[in-house]
Amino acid sequence: MSGHACLQHQAPANPALPTEAVILGRIQETEDIFTLQLRLTDPEQQWRLGIQPGQFNMLYRFGVGEIPISFKALGEDDQGQPVLEHTIRAVGRVSRALAALKPVERIGLRGPFGQGWPLHQAENMDLCVVTGGLGCAPAVSIIEHAFAHRALYGHIHIIQGVKHSADLLWRSRYEYWAQQPETTVMMAADVAAPGWPWYSGRVTELIKRLPLKPAQTLVCCCGPEPMMQASAEQLIRQQVPADAIWLSMERNMQCATGHCGHCQFGADFICRDGPVMPYPRLRDRLGLEGV
Amino acid sequence: MTSRRIRIDVPALTRVEGEGSLRLEVRDGQLHELGLSIFEPPRFFEKFLEGREAEEVVDIVARICGICPVAYQMSALNALESLSNDSPGHWVQQMRRVFYCGEWLQSHALHIHLLALPDFLGFDNAIAMAERHPNEVKRGLQLQGLGNSLIRLFGGRSVHPVGARLGGFHHAPEAEDVRALIASLQQAQSDAADLTRFCARLPLPEDPQTFISVALHHTDCYAIERGTLRTSTGLELTADQFEQHFHETHKPDSTALWSDFNGEPYLTGPLARLNLNYSQLPPFLQQRLNEIGLSLPCNNMFMSLIARALEIELVIAEAIRLLQDYMHPASPFTPLTLQAGSGYGMSEAPRGLLWHRYELDDKGLIQAARIVPPTSQNQARIEADLHRSLTAFGLDNDEDALRLRAEQVIRNYDPCISCATHFLTLEKQEIE
Amino acid sequence: MNKPRIAVHKFSSCDGCQLTFLNLGEALLQLNEQVEILHFLEAGMSDAETEVDIAFVEGSLSTPNELERIQQVRANSRYLVSIGACATSGGLQALRNLEGQHDNWRDAIYARPEFIQTLKEVQPIAAAVQVDLELWGCPVSSAQILAAIRALLFDVAPIDDRDRVCLECKRQQAVCVLVTGAAPCMGPVTRTGCGALCPRFGRACYGCYGPSETPQTDTLAQRFAGFGLLPDAIARRFLLINSQAPAFLHTGKVFYHSGTGDQDD
Amino acid sequence: MPASVYLPRRDLQCLLDLIVSQGYTLKGPQVIDGAILMRPLNSTSQLPKGLEQTQAPGEYRLQQTQGLRHFSWANGPQALKPLTFVPRETLWRSEAQPDGTLKFHESIDPPEPTAVLGVRGCDLAALALQDQHFAGDPYYQQRRQSLLLIAIDCSHPADTCFCASTRDGPDAKDGFDLALSELEEGFLVRAGSQQGTALMEQLQVSEPTLEQHQEAQSQLEQARQQQRHLPDFEPAELIQLNQHTAWDEVADACLSCGNCTSVCPSCFCFSESEAPELNGTESSHQRQWDSCFSEGHSYIHGHRFRPDTKGRYRQWLTHKFGSWVEQYGRSGCTGCGRCISWCPVGIDPLQVLTQLGETQS
Ligand SMILES: Cc1cc2nc3c(=O)[nH]c(=O)nc-3n(C[C@H](O)[C@H](O)[C@H](O)COP(=O)(O)OP(=O)(O)OC[C@H]3O[C@@H](n4cnc5c(N)ncnc54)[C@H](O)[C@@H]3O)c2cc1C
Ligand code: SF4
Ligand code: SF4
Ligand code: SF4
Secondary structure: OOOOOOOOOOOOOOOOOEEEEEEEEEEEEEEEEEEEEEEEOOOHHHHHOOOOOOEEEEEEOOEEEEEEEEOOEEEEHHHHHHHHEEEEEEEOHHHHHHHHHOOOEEEEEEEEEEEEEOHHHHHOOOEEEEOOOOOOHHHHHHHHHHHOOHHOOOOOOEEEEEEEEHOOOOHHHHHHOOOOOEEEEEEEEEEEEOOOOOEEEOHHHHHHHHOOOOHEEEEEEEHHHHHHHHHHHHHHOOOOOOHEEEEOOOOOOOOOOOOOOOOOOOOHHHHHHEEEHHHHOOOOOOOOOOO | OOOOOOEEEEOOOOEEEEEEEEEEEEOOOOOEEEEEEEEOOOOOOOHHHOOOOOHEEEEEEEHHOOOOOOHHHHHHHHHHOOOOOOOOOOHHHHHHHHHHHHHHHHHHHHEEEEEEHHHHOOOOHHHHHHHOHHHHHHHHHHHHHHHHHHHHHOOOOOOOOOOOEOOOOOOOOOHHHHHHHHHHHHHHHHHHHHHHHHHHHOOOOOEOOOEEEEEEEOOOOOOOOOOEEEEEEOOOEEEHHHHHHHHEEEEOOOOOOEEEEEOOEEEOOHHHHHHHHHHOOOHHOOOOOOOOOOOOOOOOOOHHHHHHHHHHHHHHHHHHHHOOOOOOOOEOOOOOOOOOEEEEEEEEOEEEEEEEEEEEOOOOOEEEEEEEHHHHHHHHHHHHHHHHHHHHHOOOOOHHHHHHHHHHHHHHHOOOOHHHHHHHHHHHHHHO | OOEEEEEEEEEEOHHHHHHHHOOOOEEEEEEHHEEEEEHHHOOOOOOOOOOEEEEEEEEEEEOOHHHHHHHHHHHHHEEEEEEEEHHHHHOOHHHHHHHHHHHHHHHHHHHOOHOOOOHHHHHHHHOOOOOOEEEOOOOOOOOHHHHHHHHHHHOOOOOOOOOEHHHHHOOOOOOOHHHHHHHHHHHHHHHHOOOHHHHOEEEOOOOOOOOOOOOOOHHHHHHHOOOOOOHHHHHHHHHOOOOOOOHHHHHHHHHHHOOOOOOOO | OOOOOOEEEHHHHHHHHHHOOHHHHHHEEEEOOEEEEEEEEHHHHOOOOEEEEEOOOOOOEEEEOOOOOOOOOOOOOOOOOOHHHOOOOEEEEEEOOOOOOEEEEOOOOOOOOOOEEEEOOOHHHHHHHHHOOOOHHHHHHHHHOOOEEEEEEOOOOOOOOOHHHHOOOOOOOOOOOOOEEEOOEEEEEEEHHHHHHHHHHHOOOOOOOOOHHHHHHHHHHOOOHOOOOOOOOOOHHHHOOOOOOHHHHHHOOOOOHHHHHHHHHOOOEEEEEEEEEEOOOEEEEEEEEEOOOHHHHHHOEEEEOOHHHHHHHHHHHHHHHHHHHHHOOOOOOOOOHHHHHHEEEEHHHHHHHHHHHHHHO
C-alpha cells in the first residue's frame, strides 16, 4: 500500500499543457536549495497528486520556462489538505526564477511523468539508498516515503557520498534520519576537511562496510553516473541481485512525454522509461562516453 | 549692448545619427568661435574594400551607415555596373527604385518624428512627446515601419539588407507579399498627406538665406536612385566629372572631411532636390504645394522638414505606381561582366548626394575606392548656416535659446555622422 | 514600482544596431512603459554618466577616449549587454587589425594626423570590460533585443542561442544554396539569430552573426576549396564582418595571403 | 496487389480538381530555388515536366529534359515531415492575470484538410515511423489525421537512394490513399484506403492494358537496381562500438550542422522555448525542430554529454540505425538518401556503417 490510493490516475487530454499551482509555503533548506509547497488550484487536476516517489513534474515559471523536478513528498496544509512538495536547487535560468517566487505566487505544473521507485517490490525489504553528489531529490523522496510508511520496510541504509566534505548540503536532514530506529546513515567525502565526523574516501568503500542482507535488500541509487555504476558493481559483488538495484537517471528534458528526443539514453527515453530504471537495463550503456 | 560672453558646449549632440559636438562662443555680440566637430573614429572603409571582389562591395558599404544602407548599396552598384556593357534591365531598375523609396520613407519618417519634431513641439525627445501627441508619434512610427517593410520586401531586413547584388537582386518578392504591401501603402497615403499638412502648420522660423543646391536630376522622374548631377548654378555633370568640381579637405578638430563645390559650401538633401526638381512632382503634390502655400525654389532651410514630408508622399505614390503591375520575373538579376577600370556612381541618399568611385583590376578585385557621403558635403553649409542663422536669430538671446536654435539648424540637415567618417581617401593628400 | 533604467551607448559603429531600437515601432512606446530610457543620444536622451540597470553598448573600441568611456559605462551599469558585431567582435572596422597598417593609413589620409586619436587595434567591448551578455549579429534583430530586455525584466539571464544558421535554414524550409549551387555558404559555422535570411534569399550566408558553437571552420574551408575557391577568396569569407572572432580569425589566417596561385615567381 | 486502373496523363487535372472539390488544400511538387518542394497546387502546369535530377553526396541538381513525365525525379529536401511535425509551433499560451493567477490556453488550430500529391514509398514509411513516435502527441495527430496522401511509385531513384534495401520503396507499399505509377502516357492508379477507392470511383478511367502493366512492372524492376545498399551490421551492437576509429574520422569531416537530421523524414527531436511578450502578462510556449547535432541537445546544467562532433555523430548514427530498432521495431532509416545529398560536406552514413561493420564481424 503506497501513496494516496484515493487519487485516481487520469491521463490528461494534452500532456503538454500545464495546470496552475499556487505556492502555499516556501522553505529555504540551504543557501541554494528550497522547497515549494504547492496546491493545484483546479479541483479537476487533483489526480496529479497521485505522483509517486521517483516520478517528477515539469514546473513552469511564467515567461521563463519549464524544468523537470522530482516529487519529494506530499505534506499537509493547516486544513489537512494535501500539498505537493518539490525541493529545488537554484542553478540556472528557470530554477533561479522559481527560487525568486514567494507564497501565494503561481506557477504551472504538469505531470506526473516517468517511472518511480519500485515501491511494491521494496515492501518488506531493507532499503539501501545510495546517493552521490549534491542534494539528490529522488533519493529524498524514497526516504521520506519509507519513513511515512515505516512499517512496510525493514532496515533503512542511507549512504551519501560527496566530493568534498563542504559539499554536504542539508546536514540537519541526515542527522535527523540518523536518529531514527532501524536506520543507518553513513557519509563519505572523497576529500574531507578537518573535523569531518564521517568517512573520508569513496562511497564504494562505505558500501563494502555495510551490514547488508543482500537477498532482501532493494537498492535505490541516484547521483553521477560513474558513481552509480561503481556502487552498483560493488553491491553486486556483495551479492545484491542486479535487478534489485535501481538507478535514477538524468538527461536534458523538454517535453517529458517521450517525444522531444533529448533524454534518449540508447533506446530508452529517460522521461518515459525512467528516470528510475533497473540496473541490468542500463549496465551496457553506462560508462559509454556520449550516450 | 553690454559686454557679454557666452560659451555653449554641446559635448554630444542628441537626435542626430552618429556622434558629433558643437562649440560656440559669443563675445560682445559677435560669434567668436563656432565649431561643429565630428569625432566618429575613422573606420577606414575604403581601405577594406581594396582587394575585395566586386560582388562583396554591397555587403561592405552597407555597413558604413545603418541609417541608409540602401543608398550605399545603390551608389556602389551604379558605380560598379558602369563597368559593364550590359545593364540590369527594366525590372531591376524599377524595383531598385522601390527598394530605395523604402529607405527614404523610413529615414524621413524617423527624422521628422523622432529627431526633428520634438524641437518644434517643445520636447526633449519623441518618447516624451508621445505622451502629449500619441497619434502623431504613432503615425510616424507606422510610416517608418512601412518604409522598413518595403526595404524588407527586397532586402530581408531593413538594416544592412541582404537582397541587393550586382545586376539586380538575389531574390524577387512573391506577388502576394507585394499585393499586401500595396494595400498598406495605399492606406498610408492619407496619413502621409496629413503629415505634410501637420508640418506645414508648425510655426517654422523664417530664415531666408542664399545657398547653392546640388542634387541629381533625371529626365523621366524625380531623381532618387540615378540621374545626373545638377547645381542651382546651372551646371550638369555625370558621375565621372564629380571630382573636377567637388573637393574634400580635412578640418583639424574633426575626423570628418569637408567637401566644397569649386570652393563654395553647398546644400544637398531634400530641400536641394525639391528646389531643382519640383516641376517633376506628380500633380497631386503640385496641388499639395498650393494647398500648403509653399513656393519653390525655397531658401529657408527650416522648410527641409516639409520637403521630407512631401518626399514621403512622393515615395509612397512611387512605390504604389511601380508595384501596381508587379510580375514575378524569370530571374531577379542579369548576370553582368565587369571590365577593369574606374567606375563612378551616385544616387540620392535620404539626406543627400552619395557619390562612389571604384577602380577594378582585371581579376575583378577592387584596387581603390572613394566614397563621398552627404554629411561631408553639407558640413561646410551647416557651419555657414549656423553663422548666419544664429546672428539673424539674435546673439543676445539667452544661452538655452541659442543652443536650441543651433541644434535645430543642425538637425535641418539630418546629418548622419556615422557615415561622415570614412570618406578618407589617399587623394586628399595630393590636394593638400 | 521602480522601472528598470536603461542606457544605449554608442562607440565606433554604423548606428545600425541602435536603429534596431528606433525601428521597434509601437513596441518602442510599449518598451517605454516597462523601462526608463535615460541615455540614448540618437533618440534624444542624454545622461551618459547616470547609473542604470542595463546598458546596451553598440560599437567597438577604437580610440583611447572610448577605452576610458567604456570603463565608466561599466562602472555605472548593473548589467552590460554588447549589441552587434562591432561590440562583440570588433565588427567590419576590425579588418584593419589584420594589416597592422593603422598608422600609415591614418597619416596618408589625414592632413593633420596629430588630431586623430585612434588605437592601433580595434577591440570588442569584452576586451576592455566584463560583458554580461553578448548579442551577436550585424545588425542585431529587434527580436533579440526584446527577448533580452524581457528576460532581464523577469530578472533571469537571457537565453544565448549559439546554434548554427543551418538548423534555422531548414526550419524555414529554405533550399540549401551550398548543396544546390556549390555556393560558399557560412551557415554551417555561423550563429543563428537572423532567421536564415541569406539562404532564404537564395544566397550564401556571409557570417554576419559570427561563429556558432563548435564551429568546424577548417572543415568548411576545405569544402570551399573543393568548390574551387582560391585561398584568398576563402580567407575573405572568414575575414569579413566578424574577422576578429577567434574561430573565423584562425581559419581566415590559414588562407590569408597564402598565395592565390598566380604569383609572379 | 489491388486492382489498378489507367488514367491518361491529360486527365491528371481531373484528379486534382476532384481532390480540391472535396475541400482539400492540395500540395504538390514544384521547382523552387533549384529544388523540388511541396507547394500549393491547383494545376498540372505547375508540376515539373520532364525534370530529372542528379543527387550525389553533398550535391543536388535539377536537369530539364524534353520528357513529358511529371515525376521523373526522386525527391526534394523534405518529405512529409514539415506538414505533420511542423518546424516551429506554439504549444500553449499563458496569461498572468492582474490578480496574480495564471491561465493556460492550449494552442491547437484545427488544421485544414490537406492532400499531398507525389509522396514516395520511403516517405510513407517514415510517416508511419513518426506516427508511432508521436502517438500521444495531439499537435501531430490533428494534422496527421487531416492528410490525404497520393503516392507515386518511384521510377527514377537518385544515386543516393537505397530504399530497395530498406524495403520501403521504390514503389509505395502502404499508408497511402491513392498510389500512382507514372507511365510514358499516363498513370496506373490504385487505391489504398476507402477514401482512395471513393476518389477512384469518381474518375474517368479505363482498364489498363497488359502492356501498361508490363511497363509499370519493368520500370519498377529497374528502379530497384540501386547502387547503394544498407550494409550489414548488427543494430543492437552499434552502440557498443563506442571506441571505433570510424567515429574519429567522421568527426573530422562533419560540420555538426544538423542538416542530415533536419532533412531526415523520421528524425523527431525538438526543443521547447518560452516567448514572453514585452508587456510581461502574456507568454507563449513553443517548440521547434532540434537536432542531436546541437549543443543544447545533450546539455544538463553544468555538463554536456556530447560536447563534440564525435559524440553527436555517434548519437545520430547509433540512434537512427541502432536503438531505433529497439524503440520502434525497425531502423529509423527508410532509404530516401536525403542525409547523403543534403550534407554540405557529403558524408554518407552508409559508408560509416560499412566501416563499423567491417571490424564488427
Ligand atoms: C527527472 C529529473 C528530475 C529532477 N529533479 C530535480 C529535483 O528534484 N530538484 C532539482 O533541484 N533538480 C532536479 N533535476 C534537475 C533540474 O531539472 C535542473 O537543475 C534544471 O533543469 C536546471 O534548469 P535551469 O533552467 O535552472 O538551468 P540552466 O542551466 O539554465 O538550463 C537551461 C535548460 O536546460 C535544461 N536542463 C538543464 N539542466 C537540466 C537537467 N539536469 N535535467 C534536465 N534538463 C536540464 C532545462 O530545459 C533548462 O531550463 C531533475 C532533473 C531530471 C531530469
Ligand atoms: S544568413 Fe548569415 S550573413 Fe545572412 S543575415 Fe544570416 S547570419 Fe547574416
Ligand atoms: S536523436 Fe538525432 S537521430 Fe535521433 S531523432 Fe533526434 S535528431 Fe534524429
Ligand atoms: S553528417 Fe553532414 S549534414 Fe550531418 S551534421 Fe555532419 S556535416 Fe551536417
